[in-house]
Amino acid sequence: MKRSLLVLALVVFAASTAFAGVQDFGAYTIDVPAGWTAEQDGETVGFVKNDNSASMSISYDTTDGASLKEIAEAFVEALNGKNLKNTELGYNFQMTNQNGVESDCLVIGDKEHYALIVVTGGENAEDEVMGMIASIQEK
Numbered sequence: 001m002k003r004s005l006l007v008l009a010l011v012v013f014a015a016s017t018a019f020a021g022v023q024d025f026g027a028y029t030i031d032v033p034a035g036w037t038a039e040q041d042g043e044t045v046g047f048v049k050n051d052n053s054a055s056m057s058i059s060y061d062t063t064d065g066a067s068l069k070e071i072a073e074a075f076v077e078a079l080n081g082k083n084l085k086n087t088e089l090g091y092n093f094q095m096t097n098q099n100g101v102e103s104d105c106l107v108i109g110d111k112e113h114y115a116l117i118v119v120t121g122g123e124n125a126e127d128e129v130m131g132m133i134a135s136i137q138e139k
Contacts, residue, residue, distance in 0.1 A: 027060050027113070031135035033128045047132065054121035056129055063114050071114050072107040081105060113138070
């Protein structure tokens with residue numbers, strides 16, 4: 001049975017993935033693995049594996065008083081998502097982009113800030129993606 005990529009984030013990251021180093025994106029830092037490129041565009045950072053087999057984006061913003069559930073529901077509606085679930089990490093759902101590619105999405109945060117994490121092709125780089133998610137440090 002295929003395990004959900006985002007559920008794997010609960011597992012302690014113990015892989016031998018080589019990391020290029022910690023990169024600072026203003027509100028948070030993240031360990032970016034060797035062989036990945038990161039580019040920031042406003043409040044969103046895109047991470048792409050250099051062979052284009054996997055990608056991840058993180059959109060970080062203020063909640064403006066909305067709950068994580070309300071934010072997740074708004075993203076599900078805006079992105080034509082499906083299967084919204086409340087997990088120990090946050091709110092998980094799936095979406096299909098305009099090219100027909102399915103992505104796993106996770107909304108995490110607190111009362112002041114949230115992050116929408118979108119992972120595409122995660123099955124091609126599970127350890128690297130989970131390592132990046134586990135390394136996020138809010139400043």
